[in-house]
Amino acid sequence: MSIRQAARSIALRVPAVERVVSHRDQLLQDASSLHSRLAAVEAQRDSLSGRLAECQAELQEAQKRLARTGEQSVLDAYVTEPPGRERAFRIFEGSWASEIPGYGFGAAKGLFDDPRIKWWGQQCGGLQGKRVLELGPLEGGHTSMMSKAGAASITAIESNTKAFLKCLIVQNTFKFNADFILGDFRPYLEICTETFDFLCASGVLYHMTEPVKLLQDMAKVSRSIGIWTHYYDPDVILNTEYLARKFDEQPRRERIGSRDVVSYKQSYLEALNWSGFCGGNVPISYWLTRDSLIGVIEDLGFKVEIGSDEKKHPHGPCMTLFASRR
Template sequence: MRGMHRLRRLLGLVPLEAPPREGLDSKYERRSPHAQNALDLISGWTGSFPGALGLEAGNLALHADQRLHWALDQYGLVEGASVLELGPLEGGHSALLEARGAESVLAIEANKKAYLKCLIAKEIMELKRCRFLLGDFEKYLHETDTEFDIVLASGVLYHMQNPVHVLDRIGRRCQTMILWTHYFDPEIMHENETRRGAFLGEIKTLEHDGQSYRLYQRGYHEAWHADSYCGGPDDTHYWMERPDIIDLCERNGFNDIRVAFEDLDGPNGPSCLFYMTKQEGG
């Protein structure tokens, strides 16, 4: 067999050297040291990096996200605040939190590739007060009782199997919650509406602390094969209605609830940013 291989090489039927492979498939980086080399290790970046760094990654400037700036403006003095961030993806929001003065950011990411991207981003943006943990934040919320000044839950609630329990647990861990999320609206998303197509038909009612919450089952339809996929670990997940989100949070003591960036026309469904805080004597 090896003799045959040698003969084929002599005849020029197989290349003498394997072509260079990309990313982690090859062992050594032969280019001059540069932050871009670290970005090139992992394909499919969603976020961009601050322009001054001159790096090529994704297009979404999460490190300068106006939604998060708005929410932190509502909070006031961020210096000294402890933050729990759920699903940091590539650390863009983590960098913004640090830049706005957060004392500590604990960011929990379950997607292994995204976690490695967070570590690369941490090095590139020289983040000193952010710590990234690889794992399931639902388990973290269930198993620990650490409290934070702020919990940032952006782009995660609508990926959950049980968003009611997740929202409830977040509410018990913080004074302020910053929640950007999609929600289900039965009036806008009527039976024939395009965005309804991803929903699987099951609508269930969950009883929680004596209240009923409606949950709408949705599927990714195996979109996780795509390089750009950044949803949750389960193919099916449930969306809540907007009034139910507010009701549950009010029951957990959030008495100052502000809403911004309301978007009814998003391609996946309506969304908005909630800034919620527990005001003493409110």
């Protein structure tokens, strides 16, 4: 082959070589790009794997919390069984204090047929046509009794949200007239300008941090008062270990007018952990002595009648009294 022919052959092949080289370079660029994208995907995969592990850990912790607290799914709030009166009571199953007539549930018997309410009614000449104020209706047992006894109106003030809802369940079931109001009766009494024929204060005084203040405010708005309460008796409480540990050893002494008023601080302790707790809204309260309790009421211008005085009550000495304005 002549030199001219060789040169012509090479010239013909150069473009083909250039195309091959160019294609190779493009392939190398594509490979580099794919490698970078693969590295990014792998990094994202690692990140997602880490997040997945975190989510699984969070889910496990949530399931543990759910098991500990007994929390339910929002769907568990629906009832799928046929309607029935008892189902409403089961909303608070395990936390009822009262034994509900015809249904059971609570351990405290007789709150819907309570001799204390009957005795107070007798002392005030019957509840027929009277305007009643009830402090702390608990679960509505006493309220239903006073309504059935003919009270013209009943204003029942309850600050415990669960107790308030229980009262509404009881009222809906047994159909009696009363106005249940959710709130703290202490600020209500401070500004109340009404006068009630009868004020029912069963199981509230010994939950107060200022029991004398409550008695003073009760006296301003009522013509007669029914009180059931625990009180501090050193002979009983200091000789009962499970009661003594709840109380301070030293009393609180106050000078109210011409009277020395004595009370002792008590702590609710483990009672605060019970789902059916129905005490005060702070972890302590003050119990008046028997003499201080009666003396303060008499100083407010009331005559006091004692219905019962029980030293051996399992939760501490207690008394039922009726006070009528002189």
